[in-house]
Every structure is written in C-alpha cells, then in structure tokens.
Amino acid sequence: MLYNQPNPLEVxxxxxxxxxxNSQSIETYLANDGYKALEKALGMTQDQIIDxxxxxxxxxxxxxxxxxxxKWSFVPRQxxxxxxxxxxxxxxxxxxCKDRLLIEYDPHQLIExxxxxxxxxxxxxxxxxxxxxxxxxxxVMDRAIxxxxxxxxxxxxxxxxxxxFHLASHSGAGAYECGEESALLESFExxxxxxRIRPPFPAVAGCYQSxxxxxxxxxxxxxxxxxxxxxxxxxxxxxxxxxxxxxxCLSGHVNKPGVYELPxxxxxxxxxxEVGGGVRGGKxxxxxIPGGSSCPVLKxxxxxxxxxxxxxxxxxxxxxxxxxVVMDEDTCMVNAALRIMKFYAHESxxxxxxxxxxxxxxxxxxxxxxxxxxxxSDIVLIxxxxxxxxxxxFCPLGDAAAMPTIAFVEKFKDEFxxxxxxxxxxxxxxxxxxxx
Amino acid sequence: MTFxxxxxxxxxxxxxxxxxxxKRSAVIPMLIYGQDEVGAITxxxxxxxxxxxxxxxxxxxxVVGFYSMLHRKPQGKYHVQVCTNISCLLVGGAELWEQACxxxxxxxxxxxxxxxxxxxxxECMGACSWAPxxxxxxxxxxxxxxxxxxKLIDGLAxxxxxxxxxxxxxxxx
Numbered sequence: 063m064l065y066n067q068p069n070p071l072e073v074x075x076x077x078x079x080x081x082x083x084n085s086q087s088i089e090t091y092l093a094n095d096g097y098k099a100l101e102k103a104l105g106m107t108q109d110q111i112i113d114x115x116x117x118x119x120x121x122x123x124x125x126x127x128x129x130x131x132x133k134w135s136f137v138p139r140q141x142x143x144x145x146x147x148x149x150x151x152x153x154x155x156x157x158x159c160k161d162r163l164l165i166e167y168d169p170h171q172l173i174e175x176x177x178x179x180x181x182x183x184x185x186x187x188x189x190x191x192x193x194x195x196x197x198x199x200x201x202v203m204d205r206a207i208x209x210x211x212x213x214x215x216x217x218x219x220x221x222x223x224x225x226x227f228h229l230a231s232h233s234g235a236g237a238y239e240c241g242e243e244s245a246l247l248e249s250f251e252x253x254x255x256x257x258r259i260r261p262p263f264p265a266v267a268g269c270y271q272s273x274x275x276x277x278x279x280x281x282x283x284x285x286x287x288x289x290x291x292x293x294x295x296x297x298x299x300x301x302x303x304x305x306x307x308x309x310x311c312l313s314g315h316v317n318k319p320g321v322y323e324l325p326x327x328x329x330x331x332x333x334x335x336e337v338g339g340g341v342r343g344g345k346x347x348x349x350x351i352p353g354g355s356s357c358p359v360l361k362x363x364x365x366x367x368x369x370x371x372x373x374x375x376x377x378x379x380x381x382x383x384x385x386x387v388v389m390d391e392d393t394c395m396v397n398a399a400l401r402i403m404k405f406y407a408h409e410s411x412x413x414x415x416x417x418x419x420x421x422x423x424x425x426x427x428x429x430x431x432x433x434x435x436x437x438x439s440d441i442v443l444i445x446x447x448x449x450x451x452x453x454x455x456f457c458p459l460g461d462a463a464a465m466p467t468i469a470f471v472e473k474f475k476d477e478f479x480x481x482x483x484x485x486x487x488x489x490x491x492x493x494x495x496x497x498x
Numbered sequence: 499m500t501f502x503x504x505x506x507x508x509x510x511x512x513x514x515x516x517x518x519x520x521k522r523s524a525v526i527p528m529l530i531y532g533q534d535e536v537g538a539i540t541x542x543x544x545x546x547x548x549x550x551x552x553x554x555x556x557x558x559x560x561v562v563g564f565y566s567m568l569h570r571k572p573q574g575k576y577h578v579q580v581c582t583n584i585s586c587l588l589v590g591g592a593e594l595w596e597q598a599c600x601x602x603x604x605x606x607x608x609x610x611x612x613x614x615x616x617x618x619x620x621e622c623m624g625a626c627s628w629a630p631x632x633x634x635x636x637x638x639x640x641x642x643x644x645x646x647x648x649k650l651i652d653g654l655a656x657x658x659x660x661x662x663x664x665x666x667x668x669x670x671x
Contacts, residue, residue: 065628065640065669144517156583156622189515194530194567195623197636230515233527236567238621252525252553254564270520313585313626320627355584355622385626387585401587405621411564 065163066320069337073299075307076283077323080167086202088209091170097215099289103178104223108139111182115285117293119305124150124241124278125354125383127371136265137183137273145185146269147176148250148276151192151199152234152241155354156405157385160309160321161279165192165199168283169206175282177220177227178289179275186226189269191246194235203231238409242457243268243276245411256413257457280309280384301327304370308384312338315345315390327368334365334388345390349474353382355402356462358469359395379469394489395477399470400428406463417460420451424467434484441478445471499546505535513550521551525561529568537572566621574609574616576654578602579633580647582619585626590644594630595619597644601651615654628669634660637668 064080074080084090091097103111116131137145149172153161165172176188192200207229210216220227232250234240240249244258247269268274284306288296297305304326310333313319317339324333330352334340341347347362352369357380360367367373374381389398407421427444430436448464448471455461471478480488501509509528516523528547529539536543539562548555562568580598582591599605602617609616625631628640632647637660639650646666653663660668 153624154622157585157626158622159624159626159628162624193624194565195633195636198638232515232523233530235526235530235565237565249526250523251520252522252551252561253557254561270517311627313629314588319629351584385585387588387626389588393588398584398587401582401584405583408621 064167066318069318069320069322071328071332071337072323073307073325074323075287075296075299076164076171076280076309077167077321079171080163085167086169086206088170088206088213088215091168092213095286095290096170097174097221099286100174100177100181100215101221102289103181104221104225106181108182108184111178111289114288114293115182118284118288118296119293119300119303120281120284120288120296121304121371122277123280123284123308123384125155125356125380127381130277130281133265133277134179134182134275136263137275138266139183139273141273143272144187144270145180145183146272146274147179147183147185147188148247148264148269148274149176149188149190149279149282150241150243150246150276151190151196151279152246153196153279153383154193154238154241155356155383155385156402157311157313157351157354157387158383159311159313160384162196162199163309163321164279164283165196165202169203170210171283171286172203172279173206173210173215173229175285176229177216178285179277179282180227181225183273183275185275186228188227188229189250190229190231191234191240191250192231193240194233197233200231200233207231237411238405239411239457239459242459245457246276247274254411256411257459259456278383299325301325301368301370301373303372310337310369311385312388313385314388315342315393316340316388317342324369327370327373330360330365330367330369330386333369333386338388341388341390343390345392347388348391348393349389349395349398351385351387351389351466353380354385355387355405356380356458356466357382358465359389359398359473361473392489394432394487395470395474396428396432396481397487397489399467400425400432402466403428403463406459410459410463414455414457414460416451416454417463420447420460421463423447424463428467431478431481432487434481434486436478436481438479438482441471441475499542501532502535505531509550522553522557524551525553525558526565529558529562533568539568539570572609572613573618575614576634576660577616577618578651578654579618579620579623581621581623581625581629581631581633583622583626585622586630589629591630594632594642594644594647597647598651601648615651639666640669642666 249255
C-alpha cells in the first residue's frame with residue numbers, strides 16, 4: 063500500500079507500477095514492460111544509447127540537475143580500466159523521501175536503468191550504495207538482484223546478448239556527506255566519507271579510480287521509460303531543457319503531504335494547493351523550501367513559478383532533490399534557519415575548514431539569536447560568515463549550509479530583528495528547539 | 499572471533515562483491531552488520547574486519563568514528579530514534595522528541611539501565627512526507643503522535659516485540 067493517496071494531477075511514469083500487486087517482483091515487472099527497454103538498448107550502439115539519453119533531456123535527480131546524457135558521454139570508453147556504474151541511494155537531503163519509494167515499490171526499474179547505463183559505457187559491474195538507515199530496502203534490492211540473476215537479466219550473459227553485467231548492493235552507515243559523489247566513492251572504498259578534489263570527476267576517475275557513471279536512484283529509474291518510448295517522448299513530458307517527470311516530496315504544513323510524480327515545470331503554487339490540498343488549518347503560506355534543505359527559501363510571493371531546474375534557478379533557488387517543504391504563517395524563520403544549520407554542523411565531515419568552522423559558528427550565532435540574545439550586528443555577521451563559505455570547500459556541503467542561511471537572513475530580516483533586544487520569539491508555538 | 503553461521507555467510511557474500519584487490523570496500527557493510535550481532539563495535543570486531551578485508555585495524559577504527567550509525571558502546575535492544583529535522587520539526591517532531599525523553603527518562607544517546615531502550619535524536623531519515631517519523635532499530639513508524647509514541651515505549655518496556663504493539667504500525671518490513 064502506498065504511504066499517501068495518489069493525486070489525479072500526477073503523470074505516472076516512474077511510479078506507474080507502484081500500486082500493482084507484488085510490484086517488487088520480477089514477474090510483475092516483466093508483465094508490465096519490464097526489461098523491454100534493456101532489450102532495445104542491447105541492440106543499440108554505445109553512441110546511440112547516449113544520444114537517446116541526451117535527447118530525453120533527463121537531468122540528474124540528485125539535486126545538481128546536470129544533463130545525464132552529457133555526464134555519461136564524459137566516460138572515456140576507450141580506457142583500458144574497468145568501468146563502473148554506481149547508484150547513489152544515500153538519500154539524506156532533509157525534505158527528500160522519493161528514492162525510498164522507487165526502491166521499495168519497483169526495484170527492477172532501477173536494475174534495468176543501471177544495466178542500460180552499463181551498456182552505454184561498456185561497464186560490467188554496478189553497485190547500489192544504500193544509506194544504512196534504509197536496511198529494509200537493502201533486503202528488497204538483494205531479493206530483486208537475485209531474481210534478475212535467476213532470470214539471466216544479470217550475469218555473464220545479459221539476456222542472451224553475450225555481455226556481462228554484475229550488480230550488488232552496498233550498505234552505508236549514516237553520513238549525509240556520503241550523498242556527495244566523491245565522498246560516496248571514498249566511503250564505498252571502505253574509508254571515511256571525505257570528499258575528493260574534483261577534477262578529475264568520477265566519469266574519469268571514480269570508483270577505484272576507474273571511469274564511473276554515478277547517478278541518483280531516480281535518474282537511473284527514468285532510463286527504462288526513455289528507451290521504451292523514446293527520448294523525444296520523455297523530453298515532451300516536461301518543460302524545455304527539463305525532460306520528464308519527477309517525484310516531488312511534499313512535506314511540512316500542507317493538508318496532503320506525500321510523494322507525487324508531476325511533470326517537470328509544474329507550477330509550485332498549484333503543487334501546494336491542488337496536489338498538497340493547500341496549507342494546513344486554512345493558514346497563510348509564508349515560505350517554501352523548493353528542493354531540500356540546502357535550497358534557498360522562497361517567500362510566498364515568489365512561489366508562482368514552474369518547478370524545473372531553470373525556472374527555480376531564475377528565482378535564485380534550486381530545484382534540488384525535489385523535497386518541497388511548506389511553511390505556514392506561524393513558522394519562525396529564525397528557528398527554521400537554526401534547525402537546518404544544526405543539521406549541517408552535525409553533518410559537516412570536517413575536511414574543509416570553512417565548512418567545519420563556518421557551520422559550527424553559524425549554529426552558535428543562530429542559537430544565540432533565537433534565544434533572544436542576538437545583537438543587530440549579528441545579522442550582518444551571519445550573512446558575512448555564510449558568504450565566506452561559498453565556493454571555498456571541496457564539496458558542496460559548505461555551500462548547501464551557506465546558501466539557505468543567506469536567503470533566510472535576506473528575505474526574513476524583519477523576523478531576525480523581531481528577536482532582538484531580549485524579546486521572546488514571536489512564534490511561540492514553533493519556538494521549540496531541541497539540543498542535538 | 500566467531501560469528502553466527504548466518505553472519506559468516508553474509509560476510510562471505512560481502513567479500514565476494516568486490517574485486518579481489520578491493521576487499522576494503524567490505525569494511526563498512528561488515529561493521530554495521532557485525533555490530534547488529536555483537537551489540538557494538540568492539541576491538542575484537544575491528545581486528546576481525548581488518549583481518550578479513552586486508553585493512554589495518556587503524557584504518558577500520560578511523561572509519562568507525564566517522565559514521566553516525568556505528569558505535570563503540572552497546573545501545574539498547576530497542577534503539578528509538580526520533581527525527582527533528584525540518585520536515586518533522588514543522589509537524590511536531592520536537593514535541594515528539596520531548597515526549598520520548600519524558601516517557602523514558604532518557605536523554606540524547608542514553609540507554610536505560612536494563613539495556614532495553616536507548617534514545618537518539620536523529621537527522622533526516624527519509625520519511626519527510628509522512629512526518630513526524632520514528633525509527634526503532636531499522637523499522638520505520640510514520641505520522642507518529644505523542645500518544646502513539648507513549649504506547650510504543652510502554653509496549654517495549656513491557657517486553658513486547660514492536661510488531662506485537664497494536665496501537666502503532668510499522669510501515670517497513
């Protein structure tokens with residue numbers, strides 16, 4: 063059973079099998095177009111496969127939105143080294159809970175996408191890095207992988223093609239940082255999850271320093287639909303340069319929170335009101351984080367935008383990982399900024415000093431502020447400190463902490479000022495903070 | 499160090515996943531599954547994982563310190579984890595955490611004297627749309643109310659298994 067009711071406005075492509083009985087099983091998958099896309103791809107050249115993905119307009123669903131076909135084309139296929147496909151199932155961006163469903167309800171769709179990626183670059187081995195907290199999904203994935211081996215979909219002779227492809231799951235052990243591609247690879251190799259300097263990017267020197275395609279779960283899950291119906295079909299589902307649909311995770315103060323598959327470019331206000339059933343308790347909308355906690359917050363009057371990478375970027379935020387966090391008029395924005403900063407301070411791996419120190423000091427400053435002991439000069443200091451973190455770290459965690467903070471301070475300066483001079487937080491109900 | 503036959507079989511499977519000269523990749527999976535059986539990351543477990551993966555004990559130890567799910571001291575039989583990150587916070591995650599502390603008399607990362615229950619305030623666990631969320635060991639509970647949490651903790655304290663507590667339903671299995 064699904065965790066939330068579907069909505070009639072959804073366009074179900076990746077989630078179309080979610081409600082079928084035994085949707086996890088290979089029988090259900092095979093009876094519903096399963097592995098037909100792979101069959102097609104096995105008859106295509108590597109260039110044709112990459113061109114099809116390029117034509118689909120698919121962009122990375124992990125958050126950065128990099129064109130997937132282009133990313134695949136960076137893999138030096140002539141390299142004598144083995145090539146690897148690595149799936150990032152380390153879903154841990156606050157506000158995001160979609161990859162969980164993609165694995166839970168349709169693990170074979172992911173396997174098929176991964177094998178097709180393998181064909182695009184001549185890889186014979188893939189790994190699925192699943193966050194440790196998703197233990198039950200490792201079991202789901204292992205069962206599906208065993209089924210695929212038993213049916214000859216995985217193994218030394220993929221669907222009778224004579225080509226090899228092997229796949230295995232891999233458990234993480236709790237670290238947000240490992241959702242960043244180079245840290246994930248370090249962690250995968252059995253080390254601390256510190257990021258690597260890039261370039262070289264994983265396409266050239268990734269898993270075991272070999273050429274690697276590394277994408278998010280949802281990105282790979284979109285691949286079968288592209289080959290089944292053609293890149294042009296997939297591109298046509300979304301908005302220009304933003305192909306397909308995506309799984310948006312609505313959370314926070316909405317009447318019907320849930321994961322909904324909507325076309326790229328779907329209007330954010332419609333998403334909140336018509337899909338999410340509007341703001342809870344008939345309250346007014348104050349702000350929305352459009353793509354997970356690292357994306358700059360949007361004020362209510364900035365929310366009439368198309369939810370695709372370019373439109374959200376034009377509104378000076380990011381589409382990110384699809385985690386849409388809705389906040390009503392009673393939400394204290396200092397509190398929200400503080401909670402998010404506590405998260406980044408906890409998760410900073412400590413490798414780069416601007417991030418390690420910056421997140422810690424921002425947490426201290428915001429805590430002081432929220433407790434009513436802030437000074438007017440702190441407002442400037444919070445902004446300055448954040449801006450000095452931007453672009454000064456190996457991985458984007460520093461930016462991910464700084465960018466939302468800058469937006470909170472700039473857009474809700476009045477709320478920060480309302481906390482000055484020992485005044486209690488004006489939003490008593492959301493004033494609850496917890497020591498972490 | 500001896501493990502159960504099930505864990506031995508799992509370790510063997512883990513080690514077979516990676517290229518022959520890359521066994522170190524099995525360090526983290528072996529540590530987390532090993533911890534589940536042993537109860538904590540002991541020196542013995544570190545040495546055993548090091549031996550089997552070709553890493554040094556120091557390399558394994560530095561990994562243990564990095565990951566939030568790996569711990570050197572035993573946790574409770576039921577490790578109750580309450581998320582208070584932004585999506586949960588907005589819909590009562592903080593109140594749920596306070597209730598968990600009050601009900602158990604425990605604080606962050608504390609374990610009851612009988613070793614039955616431990617408590618942890620955790621970061622986003624990936625249940626944002628069904629918040630506030632709680633995990634007991636690896637099982638998810640969605641849309642948890644303070645009353646449900648009370649009943650869950652009462653049930654665990656009374657020696658019931660999570661699946662025997664009718665008032666709350668696990669969503670993952």
